[in-house]
Amino acid sequence: MTLVSAASGLRRAWRNFEHGWHRITVAPSEPLEHLGAIAGLLLLLLLATGSYLFVVFDTSVSGAWQSIDQLARTGTFPGGWLRSLHRYAADGLLLVTLLHLLREFMLGRYTHFRRATWWTGVPLLLLVYLSAIGGFWLNWDQLGQYSALASAELIDALPLLGATLTRNFVAVHAVSDRLFSLLIFIHLGVPLLLLFGLWFHLQRIHLPQVLPPRALTVGVIATLGLLAAAAPIASQAPADLARVPTALHYDWILLHLHPLAEAFSPATVWLLIATVLLVLLLLPLRHGVVAPVAVVDADFCNGCRRCVDDCPYSAITLVAHPNAKAGRQLAVVAASRCAGCGICAGACPSAMPFRRVATLATGIDLPQRRIGALRQRLRQALVPGSHKIVVFGCDHGAAVAALTAADVVSFSLLCSAQLPPSFIDYALRIGALGVVISSCTEGACEFRLGARWTSQRLGATREPRLRTHGPAPHYQLVFADGGDEPALVAAIAGLRQRATMRALP
Ligand code: HEM
Numbered sequence: 001m002t003l004v005s006a007a008s009g010l011r012r013a014w015r016n017f018e019h020g021w022h023r024i025t026v027a028p029s030e031p032l033e034h035l036g037a038i039a040g041l042l043l044l045l046l047l048a049t050g051s052y053l054f055v056v057f058d059t060s061v062s063g064a065w066q067s068i069d070q071l072a073r074t075g076t077f078p079g080g081w082l083r084s085l086h087r088y089a090a091d092g093l094l095l096v097t098l099l100h101l102l103r104e105f106m107l108g109r110y111t112h113f114r115r116a117t118w119w120t121g122v123p124l125l126l127l128v129y130l131s132a133i134g135g136f137w138l139n140w141d142q143l144g145q146y147s148a149l150a151s152a153e154l155i156d157a158l159p160l161l162g163a164t165l166t167r168n169f170v171a172v173h174a175v176s177d178r179l180f181s182l183l184i185f186i187h188l189g190v191p192l193l194l195l196f197g198l199w200f201h202l203q204r205i206h207l208p209q210v211l212p213p214r215a216l217t218v219g220v221i222a223t224l225g226l227l228a229a230a231a232p233i234a235s236q237a238p239a240d241l242a243r244v245p246t247a248l249h250y251d252w253i254l255l256h257l258h259p260l261a262e263a264f265s266p267a268t269v270w271l272l273i274a275t276v277l278l279v280l281l282l283l284p285l286r287h288g289v290v291a292p293v294a295v296v297d298a299d300f301c302n303g304c305r306r307c308v309d310d311c312p313y314s315a316i317t318l319v320a321h322p323n324a325k326a327g328r329q330l331a332v333v334a335a336s337r338c339a340g341c342g343i344c345a346g347a348c349p350s351a352m353p354f355r356r357v358a359t360l361a362t363g364i365d366l367p368q369r370r371i372g373a374l375r376q377r378l379r380q381a382l383v384p385g386s387h388k389i390v391v392f393g394c395d396h397g398a399a400v401a402a403l404t405a406a407d408v409v410s411f412s413l414l415c416s417a418q419l420p421p422s423f424i425d426y427a428l429r430i431g432a433l434g435v436v437i438s439s440c441t442e443g444a445c446e447f448r449l450g451a452r453w454t455s456q457r458l459g460a461t462r463e464p465r466l467r468t469h470g471p472a473p474h475y476q477l478v479f480a481d482g483g484d485e486p487a488l489v490a491a492i493a494g495l496r497q498r499a500t501m502r503a504l505p
C-alpha cells in the first residue's frame with residue numbers, strides 16, 4: 001500500500017466517523033468541525049482566568065502556596081471557582097489541540113498549500129505542554145514540587161546542561177525567590193509566545209474562525225464552569241523539599257510525561273518526543289497529487305477584487321495591471337498557497353455564461369475544470385425539449401455523479417462555490433426544468449469557506465448574487481456531505497414535484 005492510498009483510506013475512515021457522529025449528536029454546531037476555534041476560546045479563557053490569578057498570587061516562594069490555597073479555602077466563588085476553571089481550561093486546551101491535530105492528520109491536511117499552517121501548528125503543541133506543566137510549579141504544593149523536580153530531571157537528561165538543574169530542587173534552601181521569578185516568567189511568557197505563534201499559524205487562512213459559533217462558545221464555557229463548581233481544584237500540602245511527596249492527586253491529562261519518565265527513563269521520554277516531532281515535521285514533505293492552481297487571464301481581469309475576498313487561503317493579491325490604464329489592477333495567484341478549489345472562478349464577474357462568445361474565457365480559472373467547458377457541457381446536455389433537472393455538486397460532498405435518474409444531468413465541481421450563480425439562471429434559460437445545487441455543510445467544507453459563500457451568493461447577500469428570485473424558485477440549494485446522497489435525492493424529488501405542479505394547467 002502506498003503512502004497516498006493509506007492517506008486516502010484514513011481520510012475516508014475519518015469522514016465516515018464524522019458522518020456517523022453527526023447522526024447521533026444534536027449539537028447546533030459540531031464541536032469536531034470547530035476544534036481550532038475551541039482551542040482559541042480555551043486560550044482566551046486561560047488568559048482571562050490567569051490574569052485574575054496573577055493579581056492575587058504572591059510571587060515569593062514562601063507566599064505562593066498560601067495565596068493560591070486561600071482561594072479554595074475562603075469561599076469557592078469567584079476565586080476558587082476561577083482557579084478551577086483555569087485548570088480545566090488547561091486540560092481542555094491540551095485535549096482539544098491534540099484532537100485538532102488528529103483531525104487535520106486524518107483528513108490529510110498537512111501537504112502542499114497547508115504545509116505552512118501545519119508546520120506552524122507543531123510549536124503551538126509544544127508551547128501548550130510547556131505552559132501547562134509550568135503552571136503546576138507556581139502552586140508550590142506537593143504536586144508542583146513533584147512536577148518541578150521531575151521536569152528538572154528531564155532537562156538534566158539532555159547533554160547540554162550538564163546535570164545541574166535538579167540541584168536547585170533537591171537542596172532545601174536552593175529554591176530561591178529568584179528561581180521562582182524565573183518559573184513565573186516561563187508561565188507568563190510561554191502563553192504570550194503561544195499567541196504570537198497562533199498569529200503565524202493563521203497567516204495563510206483567510207477569515208480564520210478563532211472563536212466557535214455562539215452556541216458552542218456558551219456550551220464550552222458552561223461545561224467547564226459547571227465542572228469547576230462541581231469538582232473544585234484544591235491545592236495539595238505545601239511543598240517540602242525535605243520530604244518526598246506521596247499520595248498525589250495527579251492530573252493525568254497534563255502531567256502524563258512525568259510517570260512515563262519514571263516508568264522508563266527521562267532519555268526514553270526525550271526519544272519519544274523527538275520521534276513524534278520528527279514525524280510531525282516530516283509529514284508535510286510527503287508528495288501527493290498536486291491540484292493545478294488558478295490561472296489569471298489579464299485580458300479579462302478588471303481588478304474587482306472579488307476573488308481576493310473569497311479565496312479561503314489568501315492566495316490572491318492585486319498588482320498594477322501591466323497592459324491597462326493607470327489605476328486598474330490585476331489579480332495574481334501565489335501558486336504555493338493555492339488549493340485549486342475554484343472558489344475564485346465562481347466569484348469572477350467575467351464568468352458570465354450569457355456572454356456571446358464561442359469560447360468563454362474568464363478573468364481567473366482552473367485549468368483542470370474550466371468554466372467555459374462547464375458552459376459547453378451544459379449546452380450539450382440541455383438540448384431543446386429535454387426538460388432535465390440540472391444538479392451542480394462538489395467533488396468532496398454527496399456523489400452527484402452517481403445519480404441515475406433519466407431526467408437528471410449532473411456536474412461535479414471542485415467546490416460548490418466554483419459555480420458562478422449566473423449559471424443557474426443560464427441553465428433555466430436554456431431549458432432546464434429546475435436546478436439543484438448540492439453543497440457540503442459549512443463545517444465539512446474541504447476549502448473552509450466554499451459552503452458559506454455558496455449559501456450567501458444564492459441568498460443574494462454576497463457578490464456575485466443570484467438574480468433569479470420569486471415565490472416558487474426553480475432551483476434549490478441542498479447541504480449534503482458524502483454519505484448524504486438520500487437527502488440529495490429527496491431534494492431532487494421535491495424540485496421535480498414542484499416543477500410538475502407548475503406545469504399543470
Ligand atoms: C493552540 C493550538 C492551536 C490553535 C489555537 C489552533 C487554531 C487554529 C485555527 C483557529 C484554525 C483555522 C480554522 C478555520 O477557520 O478554518 C486552524 C487551522 C489549522 N490548524 Fe491549528 N491550531 C492549533 C494547533 C495546531 C496544531 C498542533 C496543528 C498540527 C500540527 C494544527 C494544524 C492546523 C491546520 C493544518 C489548519 C488548516 C486547516 C484547513 O486548511 O482547513 N493546528 N488552527
Ligand code: SF4
Pocket residue numbers: 293294310311312313314315316333337338339340341342343344345
Ligand atoms: S483556486 Fe482557491 S485557493 Fe486557489 S486562488 Fe482560487 S480561491 Fe484561492
Ligand code: SF4
Pocket residue numbers: 296300301302303304305306307308330331344347348349350363364
Ligand atoms: S474576480 Fe476576476 S475580474 Fe475580479 S480581480 Fe479576480 S480575476 Fe480579476
